[in-house]
Amino acid sequence: MIPSLDELLDGARIVSIPLRRRFRGIDVREALLVEGPHGWTEFSPFLEYDDAEAAHWLRAAVEAGWSAAPPALRERIRVNATLPVVDPGDVGAVLARFPGCRTVKVKVADPGTTLTDDVARVRATRAALGPEGRIRVDANAAWTVDEAEHALRALSTADLEYAEQPCATIGELAELRERIADLAIPIAADESVRKAEDPLEVARAGAADLLVVKVQPLGGARRVLDLVERTGLPVVVSSALETSVGIAAGVRLAAALPALEFDCGLATVALLTDDVARHPLVPIDGALPVGAVEVDPAALDRLRAAPEREAHWRARLSRCYGLAFGAATVTT
Incomplete structure (x- = not known):
């Protein structure tokens, strides 16, 4: 009700x-x-x-x-670390707040920074993770198709897991996906799903290899589960920089998905200086528990x-x- x-x-x-x-x-x-x-x-x-x-x-x-x-199919959710735009020398200190995380999402294409800065940050992340760690980059739709192709070719030496929303429109994502087919870097759609009038269009257009889904922007867990079923694409459940209360809803969504092959972007409470929960939802051995949180x-x-x-x-x-x-x- x-x-x-x-x-x-x-x-x-x-x-x-x-x-x-x-x-x-x-x-x-x-x-x-x-x-x-x-x-x-x-x-x-x-x-x-x-x-x-x-x-x-x-x-x-x-x-x-x-x-x-929704009924939970798993008890723990593997999560990625999130690396803001920092100097390469600060990468290790930031990643230390995400104990046990084997995957890092690196923010790139931030206003006031250059591709050289992004390459240095990603290389420092690779050095910190080692060869078996997973790196994904997120441009928040900041690049044109030409800029995205140039950037991803420069970043590809870091063995990227995927590139999240490199361009703004579905048409641009589809064109970029064709241009970089030789790199075998999957394209993940975020804004093209949660800000679209029709969240299914990105899948119909063949513009993405996977979807980034967030509970709040998409109107709730049940709507997301329906979207995932209808697209047939693999998904990553991510946060909207919430407190532990909002993160818990994302964790419950991830727990309810029939398939979950990627680490989820739900460890962002570590980016906050404080939290509302008695036991904040921060990673333990690279994962978060499924369940409600106790507010303090x-x-x-x-x-x-x-x-x-x-x-x-x-x-x-x-x-x-x-x-x-x-x-x-x-x-x-």
């Missing part, structure tokens, strides 16, 4: 958590948390997203808190957002509620 807006507003707790390093252009992560009948849940669309897009995140939050999770009331108080930010999130929740659920005001 769908909770009323008043129920959500009454239970809402808004937190503000600094990041260890600037990531995705932000230094602080904000989130709205609320406890439902099935546990705590999170609503945390990025600030630049409009209300129509953020409404998907609210549907996912309500699903996670007001309905049972003291952490909610310690991380409470400033009054003006609380007002922002409450207003945003109110606007998105109407888009997500219309006139629904059912209480549980």
